Amino acid sequence: MFGSLKFVLLLGIIYLCKAAEEDVLDLTDSDFSAVLSQHDTALVMFYAPWCGHCKRLKPEYAVAAGLLKTDDPPVALAKVDCTEGGKSTCEQFSVSGYPTLKIFRKGELSSEYNGPRESNGIVKYMRAQVGPSSKELLTVADFEAFTSKDEVVVVGFFEKESDLKGEFLKTADKLREEVTFAHSSANEVLEKTGYKNNVVLYRPKRLQNKFEDSSVAFDGDTEKVSLKAFIKENYHGLVGVRQKDNIHDFSNPLIVAYYDVDYTKNPKGTNYWRNRVLKVAKEQTEATFAVSDKDDFTHELNEFGIDFAKGDKPVVAGRDADGNKFVMSAEFSIENLLTFTKDLLDGKLEPFVKSEAIPENDGPVKVAVGKNFKELVTDSNRDALIEFYAPWCGHCQKLAPVWEELGEKLKDEEVDIIKIDATANDWPKSQFDVSGFPTIFWKPKDSSKKPQRYNGGRALEDFIKYVSEQATSELKGWDRKGNAKQGKEEL
Secondary structure (H helix, E strand, O other), rough: OOOHHHHHHHHHHHHHHHHHHHHHEEOOOOHHHHHOOOOHHHEEEEEEOOHHHHHHHHHHHHHHHHHHHHOOOOOEEEEEEEOOHHHHHHOOOOOOOOOOEEEEEEOEEEOOOOOOHHHHHHHHHHOOOOOEEEOOOOOOOOHHHHOOOOOOOEEEEEOOHHHHHHHHHHHHHOOOOOOOOEEEEOHHHHHHHOOOOEEEEOOHHOOOOOOOOOOOEEEHHHHOHHHHHHHHHHOOOOOOOOOOOHHHHHHOOEEEEEEOOOOOOOOHHHHHHHHHHHHHHOOOOEEEEEEOOOOOOOHHHOOOOOOOOOOOEEEEEEEEEOOEEEEEEOOHHHHHHHHHHHHHHHHOOOEEEOOOOOOOOOOOEEEEEOOHHHHHHHOOEEEEEEEEEOOOOHHHHHHHHHHHHHHHOOOOOOOEEEEOOOOOOOOOOOOOOOOOOEEEEEOOOOOOOOEEEOOOOOHHOOOOOOHHOOOOOOOOEEEOOEEEEEOOOOO
8 A cells, every 4th residue: 555655656756747847848959949939038958968967957947947837928948958959059059068048039049047046046037037127017906916926026106207216117127137026106006005206125925024014115215225225135024034046145144043944835834933033133133034944955054063953943053244153052942042143243152163183284285174274274374375175076186196296395395285175174265265176275474465266287387386486485495487496306
């Protein structure tokens, strides 16, 4: 019986996946132009079957396709295999990496797609590409339908032409990919709302609460604050629902409660915990507060040393203004959250540092970890060349013997050659922006000078030449051009 049920469920999952995939148009060189010309707006994914990023994007892309096909007007999502039937098309549109996404209108290339790579973000981004940036509301019914959407919306009310209306339309154009806008000059709408020359941000019903107003009106004084800034400040309210596609909206100091956030299946349970966070956020306005789904942010929790968020109660973690990480060790309660927030803001907490054990460092290449990075790099009062690597990275593995040889060559110089496993340790990310592996930085002895990224060659002589030029004091064994001094062995 149980086995049969599992089989039925598996068939259902397979059916849903295939149904979603069928919503994505599969185009080739022979039908690309003809099919796309039939769609007002389309998003095309140029991919390669072997590409890992493409494989991860495909299910999200398929879900978005199913949601967008029923829109009015609909948005089509298509894909082109650049390794088989779509080679010429991919060459025509200068596709050089996978996946590449581009927006087309009536078959003509409109722009590059620079939006999120998960289904909800794709849907929101593409809906913003259709029609005018602000919808006109002609009746009260239009207004009520628009403000009952399950998302934050911004409405402009204008009895006549005004500077605020001009500012509103400009702002709508700028933010159309992030915010849903509408406007009205209809007498019945203005009378119903009581607004004549105002812009109002409305929160969806599921996010309304007793701690803040369900709508916020802009006073129209753009000399004090811009309309764009007003929207950004109020969009998420006191406690935003932080998702993968909006994480950059939340600035430090930031306090996040991680738990089962699900407004589709369990809105009541989701708001039960959010309301408790709201109570603290109402009092502690110096910090930014948010809730996030613990399953969607497993990797982020791992960065705080939390392997798994157990139980139903939220797990709380945060960052101060400098980006240092903190974890609330006490069980979640309003009182404990309030204490944690106050202590974080007052600098009373010990930061969490992701770190391997501190090594002895008796070799020519020094090993930095989270717990000794400050001492070994930031506050060392020495020049340093630092490699940020990942153990699984092939380029890093190829560089390893060169790095060791470089350390051996410069072991008697006033320069440290350092490496750090960036997958297992923390470091000051505001100073060292690592976006791939290996990433190499030069850190000058003078702490007033910022570290700079190394973009030169990966051969031993390239590093020797670079260090010779950058070193605070001239090297003992090489001149400023990287030439070995007399008596020094040649490379």
